Every structure is written in structure tokens, then in C-alpha cells.
Amino acid sequence: MISAGHHPRFLNDPRLQWALYCAAAVALIALPFAVDATLGRAWVRIIDVALLFILLGLGLNIVVGYAGLLDLGYIAFFAVGAYSYALLASPQFGIHGSFVALLPLGALVAAVFGILIGAPTLRLRGDYLAIVTLGFGEIIRICLNNLNRPVNITNGPQGITLIDPLALGDIALNQTYTIAGVTVAPVHSYYFVFLACAATSIFISLRLEDSRIGRAWIAIREDELAARSMGINTRNVKLLAFAMGATFGGVAGGLFASFQGFISPESFTLLDSVMVLCMVVLGGMGNVGGVVLGALLLTALPEALRYAGPLQQDWLGAVYVDPSNLRMLLFGLALVLMMLFRPAGLWPSTTRRRELSGGRDAHVAK
């Protein structure tokens, strides 16, 4: 699934490949129920969130990984998607639209925001671009936080509650169903929706990577001037990267709003942008498999660290290090150590690895 051509030889047998795909599909379908039975329902929820982050990570990967545009305000698109879904499917305005229409709408609104943010920043590169996108991200968050006066649009810091769940006809995903003796709780239903979205986004990303547009993005990342000389319309292609990345974020935002049933500006801080960026960077920029790995790891590991509190209580008799602080501490440390010792990420793309290990003299600071 990740990319053909790198498999060991025995995997080239098509029958074996089919068998493997089928086994993977069965495993993915059984996963939430197995996790529910062993680790508890909380972990199914964590897997759901991880799938959302795969969506987000892959979206940011288009901007940062493929096109090489460092975006530190990516969570803003997530926020835009979430708020456009929440406003049109909650008692806030008394509108209850169908998600079939609202998710594409959220994606569209996010894409428009992507272009709005991308257009004035086209001339900027590298760290300047990072700072400007960070500024945009913060502006959007501050506006969401304050747009409850004089006209109450976003309900300010209290956020929007009672957001409609995903529903098709009479089947709402926030109900528990029993199908063939298996209890399907809301977390399970959402798992399958998110899994489908994540799989689609992986597919789109892989196809984009090998497409004409994808190659244009990578060319811009490697050398913008050369790319332009080769006849690539860098302006349009960069805007497309922003819009495409934002679209992924918008869809993820809509799904998140329906899944949580509640959103507030709290969920869209700079730290969340950095978190998504880290998934991309730690996993391996520009490599779809790496980003998926990064998203899974960075969602699961912090959750696992929640056990650090009880463990300290058991072993040391008291909680010395607050687990939530420890989590962030290790997160920061991981960023630094990764950049020092494995700058291309855990599972780097081949071009990126070449770029970061060899040819260092091409990037002297001045």
C-alpha cells in the first residue's frame, strides 16, 4: 500500500499480495472491537483521534513535505472546517444541515482560507513564511475567541456545544447499534468513517505524489528558481498546495466537530499546529507512510504517558512529575533529538534523506 517497488522479492507474487491486503483489511475491521475488549473503550477513542491526525498530517504533508512551505498555522484550517460544520449543524443558529453537504462545504471554506493565507505570502520562504502563517493561525484563533460580541457568532471561549453527530437518514452515529450480535458503539462507528477518510487521504496523497502536480511541488521544494525556469507556474502550484492541504484540514475539522459534539478555540492553539507539524517531521517529511507512522506514534505515546502518574504513585509513593507536563517535556525533547540525530524522520522519503545527509554545503547559513 505504501509504495510499490520496494518490497522484498517474495512479496511480488500477486496472490500473496492479495492475501496480505485481505488480512490487513480484516485486521483493520476487527481492530476497534479487539482494542475495546482488551484495552478498553478509551483506547478506541484514541485510535479514532489518531485517524483524524493522519488526515491532518497528510494535509500538512502536502504543504510542508511536498511543496516545502513551512506552515506553522495549519491548525487554523482545522478550526475553519470544524467551525463551519459546527455553526451549520448545531442549536447555535438553529440550523441542522446534513453532513453530506457540510463536509464538502467545510473543505471548500478551508480551501478558500488556504488561498487567502497563501496569496499574500507567496513571496516569502522558509522561516519568514513560518512566522507569517503562525500569525494568521493566531489571528483566526483570537477572532474565534472574540466573535461572541456584539453579534454572537462563535459563542466565544465557551465554544459551540450539542453539535450534530454524523447521520445518514435515521442512522445517527452517536447511537449504539447491535449488528449480528456485535455491539457497535459510537466510537466504533466513527472509527469506520475515519478509517475510510484516512484511507482515502492516503490514496490521494500517494497519487498526488506521483502526479504532475506532485512533481511540480517537489521541484519547488528542491529549488524554486530552477522549477520556475522549467516552466512550472510556481504561483499557482504553491497556491494549489495551500488549498489542497487546507482541504484535508477542513474535512478533518468537520469530522472532529461531529465526533466531539463540542468545539472551542482552546482546541486550535499554536501547540496543536506544532503537534501536527511534529507528526510530519518525526514520521518523515514527504513520505506518506512516515506521516501515518508519525500521527499514530504521537497520538498514542502521549496517551500512554498518562499511565506515568499512577506508576509513580506505585513505585515512588507520590506523583513527582505531573504526567501532562512530562508529556510535553518529552515531546519537546523528542523534537530536538530528532533534528540532531535523525533529521529526515523515522521513515524518510528517499529524496528527502539524500537532501538532508549529502550536499550539506548547499545550505550554509549565509
Add this chain to the structure above:
Amino acid sequence: MDIFLQQIVNGLVLGSIYALVALGYTMVYGILGLINFAHGDICMIGALTALTVAQALAAMGLPVPLVLVLAALTAVLVCVVLGVSIERVAYRPLRRAPRLAPLITAIGVSILLQYSAALTWGKQYLAMPELVKPGEIALGGVHLTDLQVFIFLLACAVMAGLLWFIHSSRMGRAMRATEQNPDVAGLMGVDVNRVIAFTFLLGSAVGAIAGMMVVLYYGVGHYFMGFMLGLKAFTAAVLGGIGNVAGAMLGGLLLGIVESLAAGYIGDLTGGVLGSNYRDVFAFLVLILVLVFRPSGIMGQHTGDRA
């Protein structure tokens, strides 16, 4: 008109703090081309250190000037050690790596500092003892406090000292040479590594003093205070022309004034639609406008391909 002058004065005081922090960004950027994201958090560590020392010493009943000096010295010492070791451990190995790598490292260091502070001091707001009793000075319809005057004068003194140092001392000359071209400076016998370490030392020391001013001014400190402070100071540095020391000072003062005026007048100008809770937006708007329309800032040279 009185309100206008009052906002200008408030802005100057706030801006002088921004200017001090901005110096740390601009010096490092000038030499390394790196946005030291962690600088705001170094200031935060300085602020909280000063706050803790001041609390302890004030409880012992030492005279106020002594408390201030000791608190400042401890903060400077802690920040200098921190700044120089961060440079040594986190930035130096990445000096010739692609630009993305040190930037992400800097974000990592920033998070690391924030949550180390959260572990050390907790996540609640900490109160600074009221050392300088705010006595009012009326100056032609404008009200000033002793504290504001003290902060502004101290900031000006530090800036003047720094300008003199960079322009007149041997080390300052080495710094300027390294800024122009590190390789050639190395050939001329400048120990580039030492100069860069010294730049971090200088920036962190000034940042520590700025951090202490913030807790003196607002009376509270918090583990997350470095984030906004850092961003605004960075804005100030960009506004003045990043890499330019005098520009950072000018940018800081300007940004302080813009922010004060905007926060003071936006309610009236928009008929109450937008309140002063949008004040942080202005700093970002200034930043974006400058970067988009004049990336070299007010006093900077043309930055060419970089922006």
C-alpha cells in the same frame, strides 16, 4: 488629547521592554540567520527566576534596591547559562543543516523550556512582590508611575550600553565581522564559535532583564508568558529590520506605541464592535504587513532571496 499622550507614554514603556527582547532575536538572526524561537522562553525563565528570588529576599526584609539587584543578577546568570548551553547543545550541531532543521529544534527547545518551567513553578500565575511602590508623577496631564519611569530609563541604559559595546569594543567588532561573513571573519582570526556563544550570552542577559521588567510591570509571571512576549518582540525585530540592532530598538518602541494606541482607540473607532481584546491581533497584523510588503523592515538592508 490627554488620552492620546497617555497611550503614547504607556506604549513607550511597553515598547522598551519589547525592544530589549527584540535585541536577542535580532543579534542571533543577524549572525546565524536563525529565528531563535526559544528566546521568549528564556526571558520567561529569567522573569520567573527574578520573581522567586525577589519573593524570597523580600520576605527576609532586605532593602528594595538590594533585592532588585540580586534578583536581576540571579536571573541574568541563569539565563546566560541557559542561553549558551542551548546554543552549544541544540543549535551548533545544526549550523550547516537546511534551514528547517534548526527552526524545528528551536520550537522543541521552546516547548522544553516552557514545560520545565511548568514543572518547576507550576502552571498557576505567580505574584511578584510589589517592590517599587507605584508613586504617581503628573507630567502635563499625563500620569506616570515611578515604575514606568524606572523601566523606561533602565531599558534605555541597557540599549545604549549595548550599542556602545557593539560599535566600540573588540568583541563587538568581531560580532559585526561574523555577521557580515562568518567564513572570512574566521580567516581573519575571529573565533566564530566564541563570538556566536557570546551573542547568545548577550541576548540572554538582556532578555533576563526584560523578563524581570515584565513581572515588575504586570506584577505576575506565568510559564507561558514567554510565548506572546517572544512573538511580539520578534515582530518588533522584523519591523525594525531583522539583523539590525538599532532597528530592533526602534521597532520595539514603535510596536509598543501602535499596540497601546490600537488597544486604546479601537473601541471608539469601530463603535464598540471590536474591543481591546483584539490587541494581540494588531501585533500579528503589523508582522504580516511588514513581512509581506517590506520584509527588510524600516532600517534593514535588502534581504534578497531570504524573504
